[in-house]
Amino acid sequence: MxxxxxxxxxxxxxxxxxxxxxxxxxxxxxxxxxxxxxxxxxxxxxxxxxxxxxxxxxxxxxxxxxxxxxxxxxxxxxxxxxxxxxxxxxxxxxxxxxxxxxxxxALGGLDLLGAARLAGPFERVALRTTKPPAVLARPWMDERVRARLERGDERVVVFGGPAREAARAFPESVNVAATLALATVGLDALEVEVVADPDADLVEHLVTVEAAAGAYEFRIRNRPSPENPRTSAxxxxxxxxxxxxxxxxxxxxx
Ligand SMILES: NC(=O)C1=CN([C@@H]2O[C@H](COP(=O)(O)OP(=O)(O)OC[C@H]3O[C@@H](n4cnc5c(N)ncnc54)[C@H](OP(=O)(O)O)[C@@H]3O)[C@@H](O)[C@H]2O)C=CC1
Ligand SMILES: O=C([O-])CC(=O)C(=O)O
Incomplete structure (x- = not known):
């Protein structure tokens, strides 16, 4: 290991x-x-x-x-x-x-999405990850955004963009964006939103897929690790x- x-x-x-x-x-x-x-x-x-x-x-x-x-x-x-x-x-x-x-x-549903990929093209794949504000603050963020995260009293969308950028912007928190992208439409086509939510007592990954094989929505809500609140246990x-x-x-x- x-x-x-x-x-x-x-x-x-x-x-x-x-x-x-x-x-x-x-x-x-x-x-x-x-x-x-x-x-x-x-x-x-x-x-x-x-x-x-x-x-x-x-x-x-x-x-x-x-x-x-x-x-x-x-x-x-x-x-x-x-x-x-x-x-x-x-x-x-x-x-x-x-x-x-x-x-x-921390993701699920990759088995079904792998099957869907064989069955035909994807039309749209999106991921919205929601975590508590404290674990999403990053040095590259605008000072005002960081101050809002530190106050921790409101929901803030901290990122919107392709999976490649999301996984780089949050290297310890949004690896799942790269995993979902590599399993489906690729790193530059998967749309990702990252949300800081003070009421998020569980880590949420909402996966939305429209594909030739069907339409899928996986709402994954994981308990955070007590050792590292960025990581789903x-x-x-x-x-x-x-x-x-x-x-x-x-x-x-x-
Ligand atoms: N795919 C997914 O769904 C998820 C992926 N992750 C990824 O897993 C990683 C680990 O998560 P987690 O266990 O919570 O992290 P922790 O911070 O709890 O642990 C990290 C461990 O890695 C060691 N480490 C760090 N850097 C190096 C290095 N360069 N070489 C060797 N060992 C190193 C640390 O020890 P030491 O400091 O002594 O080197 C420590 O033991 C995250 O950074 C993230 O990238 C996390 C959650 C979900
Ligand atoms: O544990 C999670 O829910 C996701 C995570 O940190 C990551 O993808 O890096």
Whole structure:
């Protein structure tokens, strides 16, 4: 694993408890080395693993992803927003024998949208992500907008634009925009709105799709992680589901 934060610590604890048959934790890479099973290089991690889970952020994927894939090890990417950098995405795809697995993360419905994509074209795909104001304040924002977020007493639309820009503007909070885009209409065609809402006690991702196959609306409302309020707590379990599916004798929703 790369990362031992809100996501990584849960994934590691469940693996250590032996709850994912056929899979055990081989080691953890972080910058600080502050984790159980700490390893000190990506080479040591890849050597010890059949699959590496990246749950550490855009910079971590950029720094370590290519070495993992180059050593023939599969890479399960949680910081999917880093793939808005086409050069990095191409490097990862061409680096070696390891497969690139993009985690569904905090999102759902990608199975059905993948089927819809095979059935015919999409007419429109949109995402509206809503989180509490405090977790959406970013240094690039206009001072007046930041002041409104800090006051936290009103709903503010903080971003409108394509998924590529959304995932870059909020690297720790809107990776899901890149995931949905890569699963459907691409990074420049998916329309994204990001909303700060002081009443948002749950993280909301509203996915709206019009396609040849049908019309879909997924309203996902996730409880935030107590360790990191930017992150939906279910994200760690989304990673665990993917690990479980690799060796399970039966998969529902395959
Ligand atoms: N696809 C999705 O739905 C979602 C994606 N995410 C992505 O997952 C990432 C992790 O989320 P979360 O667990 O909540 O974050 P946390 O901040 O709780 O944890 C981050 C972990 O990564 C480590 N880390 C940070 N930078 C590096 C690096 N360059 N190399 C190695 N390790 C590093 C940190 O340790 P140390 O500081 O010691 O290095 C820490 O252990 C987010 O930044 C976001 O990009 C998050 C939520 C949902
Ligand atoms: O956890 C979530 O709901 C989404 C998130 O942070 C991300 O996509 O980066």
């Amino acid at each position: 790369i990362g031992y934060g809100a996501i990584g610590a849960i994934v590691h604890a469940v693996l250590r408890a032996g709850e994912v048959p056929g899979t055990e934790a081989a080691g953890i890479l972080t910058r600080s080395g502050d984790s159980p099973q700490a390893l000190d290089s990506v080479e040591a991690l890849a050597e010890a693993s059949d699959l590496v889970v990246e749950a550490a952020g855009h910079d971590a994927l950029r720094a370590h992803g290519p070495a993992v894939v180059a050593s023939g090890v599969d890479l399960l990417v949680v910081s999917v927003g880093a793939l808005t950098d086409d050069a990095l995405h191409d490097r990862l795809r061409g680096a070696g024998q390891g497969r690139l697995l993009l985690s569904a993360g 279910v994200t760690a379990y989304s990673v665990l589901r993917a690990l479980q599916a690799r060796h399970a004798p039966e998969v529902v929703g395959a």
